[in-house]
Amino acid sequence: MNTISFVAIGTIHTPHKTLSDMPIQPNGAKGIGGFIELQEELIEGLSDLDGFSHLTLLYHLHKVEKCELKVTPFMDSVPRGIFATRSPIRPNPIGLSTVKLKNIEGNRIHIEDVDMLDGSPLIDIKPFFGEMDNRYNVSLGWLDKSKGSCCETVRSDERFL
Numbered sequence: 001m002n003t004i005s006f007v008a009i010g011t012i013h014t015p016h017k018t019l020s021d022m023p024i025q026p027n028g029a030k031g032i033g034g035f036i037e038l039q040e041e042l043i044e045g046l047s048d049l050d051g052f053s054h055l056t057l058l059y060h061l062h063k064v065e066k067c068e069l070k071v072t073p074f075m076d077s078v079p080r081g082i083f084a085t086r087s088p089i090r091p092n093p094i095g096l097s098t099v100k101l102k103n104i105e106g107n108r109i110h111i112e113d114v115d116m117l118d119g120s121p122l123i124d125i126k127p128f129f130g131e132m133d134n135r136y137n138v139s140l141g142w143l144d145k146s147k148g149s150c151c152e153t154v155r156s157d158e159r160f161l
């Protein structure tokens with residue numbers, strides 16, 4: 001297999017200090033603030049970002065220590081294929097979260113709706129483009145029965161530790 005290497009462009013700081021009992025998706029973390037500390041030499045790349053309301057963050061789920069190809073997701077009670085879930089214990093432990101952009105101060109990007117562990121290394125920032133990123137009439141597979149609503153209340157436990 002090919003090896004691909006990336007350098008962290010910054011660190012995401014959040015109030016979530018332990019993997020258990022934290023939100024499992026941004027819609028379960030509404031209003032919870034955090035900030036990105038971007039590498040100083042990348043500040044120029046932040047120009048024109050401040051007009052966007054939301055950012056999609058890609059980050060390393062750096063505390064993952066195992067990989068399983070079938071997992072019982074937080075949102076279900078039966079095992080599902082890893083690529084049909086957002087479980088962190090995947091072959092490449094990359095997290096994806098769309099968060100609210102509050103403001104930018106130098107290399108600090110203040111955000112809300114954070115569902116990642118404090119100290120998660122940041123891989124990339126992309127502006128959320130509603131018109132291009134939103135999809136309608138989607139099928140949610142095994143998740144269809146809950147329509148994703150329980151993400152708002154479910155908290156992580158110790159199943160992926």
Ligand SMILES: C[S@@+](CC[C@H](N)C(=O)[O-])C[C@H]1O[C@@H](n2cnc3c(N)ncnc32)[C@H](O)[C@@H]1O
Nearest residue numbers: 023024061062063064086088095096116117156
């Ligand atoms: C279900 S994943 C979803 C993350 C992201 N929103 C996604 O869809 O890729 C969220 C859970 O991953 C775990 N997690 C978050 N940040 C992590 C990190 N840096 N290392 C390991 N696990 C992490 C926590 O248990 C958290 O509740």
